[in-house]
Amino acid sequence: LDYFQKAAQVDPRYAPAYAGLAACYSLLGSAPYTELPPKESYSKAEAAARQALTLDESLAEAHLSLGYSLLVYERNYANARREFERAIQLRPGYAQAHDYYAYYLTAMGEMDKAIAERETARKLDPVSPLLTTALGEAYFQNRQFDLAIQMAQKSLELDPTYPVSMINLARGFEQSGNHAQAREIYQKLVGLAPDDPGGLSLLAHEYAVSGDALGARKIEAQLEKMRSQRYVAALYIALIWTGLGDRDRAFQWLDQAYDEDCEYLVYLSTEPMADPLRDDPRFPQLLHKLGLTSRH
Numbered sequence: 001l002d003y004f005q006k007a008a009q010v011d012p013r014y015a016p017a018y019a020g021l022a023a024c025y026s027l028l029g030s031a032p033y034t035e036l037p038p039k040e041s042y043s044k045a046e047a048a049a050r051q052a053l054t055l056d057e058s059l060a061e062a063h064l065s066l067g068y069s070l071l072v073y074e075r076n077y078a079n080a081r082r083e084f085e086r087a088i089q090l091r092p093g094y095a096q097a098h099d100y101y102a103y104y105l106t107a108m109g110e111m112d113k114a115i116a117e118r119e120t121a122r123k124l125d126p127v128s129p130l131l132t133t134a135l136g137e138a139y140f141q142n143r144q145f146d147l148a149i150q151m152a153q154k155s156l157e158l159d160p161t162y163p164v165s166m167i168n169l170a171r172g173f174e175q176s177g178n179h180a181q182a183r184e185i186y187q188k189l190v191g192l193a194p195d196d197p198g199g200l201s202l203l204a205h206e207y208a209v210s211g212d213a214l215g216a217r218k219i220e221a222q223l224e225k226m227r228s229q230r231y232v233a234a235l236y237i238a239l240i241w242t243g244l245g246d247r248d249r250a251f252q253w254l255d256q257a258y259d260e261d262c263e264y265l266v267y268l269s270t271e272p273m274a275d276p277l278r279d280d281p282r283f284p285q286l287l288h289k290l291g292l293t294s295r296h
Contacts, residue, residue: 001025015059018052021045022065030072031264032167032198034233038261042073063087064100071104072263075291080104095124099134107266107292111142129159133168140172141270148172163189167202175272179210197223201236205273208243216240235262242276251282258289265290 001024007017022045027033029041046069052062067083070076084101091097098121105114118135125131136151152169155162170185186203193199204219220240226232238253257265268274268283269292277283287293 001028013055015052015056015062018048018055019059019062019065022049022052022062022069026065026068029263031233031235031262032164032196032202034198034231034236037231038073038263042069042261042263045069046073058090060087060091060094060097063090064097068100068103071107072266073261075266077104077108077291093124095121095128095131098124099131102134102138106138106141106270109269109293111138111270114138115142127158129155129162129165132158133162133165136165136168136172140168140175140272141267143175143272145172145176149176163192163199167199170202170206171273174206174209179206182206183210195226197226197232197236201239204240205243208240208245213244216244233257233262233264234260235264239273242273245276247277247280247282250277251280251286254286258286266292269293 001021004017004020004024007014008021011017025036025041025045025048028036029038029045045065049062049066049069052059053066056062063083063086067080067087070083071080074080081104084097084104087094087097088101098117102114102117102121105111105117115135115138118131118138121131122128122135133152133155136148136155139145139151140148149169149172152165152172155165156169159165166185166189170182170189173179173185174182183203183206186199186206189199190196190203200219200223204216207213207219208216220237223232223237223240234253234256238250238257241250241253254265265286268290269287274283284293
């Protein structure tokens with residue numbers, strides 16, 4: 001972020017600098033990073049992307065960042081799709097464009113198409129741990145947990161320390177009922193980053209669904225305390241209460257996540273970890289507010 005800002009200062013008409021700023025701000029507001037509140041990060045990401053496109057409409061990277069902000073922050077799904085498709089039109093061989101388009105398709109519940117886009121991205125860049133584990137994420141959202149695990153493992157062969165792959169592997173194990181391996185990976189993640197809210201919430205959810213309610217509640221209290229000192233996504237606390245089976249508190253925190261403009265909410269229609277809430281009337285009401293319908 002610092003270097004992209006310096007580049008824009010050196011040459012205020014250098015469009016790729018603004019595209020880079022947009023990409024950084026998008027990541028800073030996204031799970032599992034969530035270093036900035038979405039209202040701050042995505043407003044800056046969208047502004048930077050639009051500035052880049054004002055300078056150079058043909059910049060595929062800027063279309064991607066704008067499309068992602070439109071998808072997860074503005075929730076303007078039609079315009080988001082147009083931006084992703086424009087990026088692919090400009091650079092058909094740009095692997096990340098296919099990866100980002102898959103995010104849109106996942107939110108829309110078009111999982112077969114999302115998987116196909118992620119397969120295309122991986123073929124274009126087969127040594128990317130990000131794109132390999134991203135294919136696994138698509139399988140995960142489609143409840144093909146064995147394939148999700150396989151792709152996360154392949155990603156870790158490319159980079160044994162890649163945290164997103166570790167998260168995806170653990171989530172696959174958890175959903176497959178292999179709680180011992182899931183817990184081991186989550187504990188390793190928390191050992192590497194003990195103050196990371198995303199990792200803590202995933203470990204707490206694993207504790208909850210595997211019978212350690214006390215361990216889950218201890219982390220939940222820790223995250224609530226952290227919220228008084230820094231931004232901690234309400235979604236993370238909702239995840240813990242979902243695992244504990246307390247729907248009232250889960251929806252209380254999901255409503256807070258909605259008020260925070262949490263980016264990950266657009267994936268609730270397909271998210272397996274939200275399955276325990278699907279038969280509650282408040283779930284389709286939340287999806288309706290997001291402009292979505294349940295896909296499972």
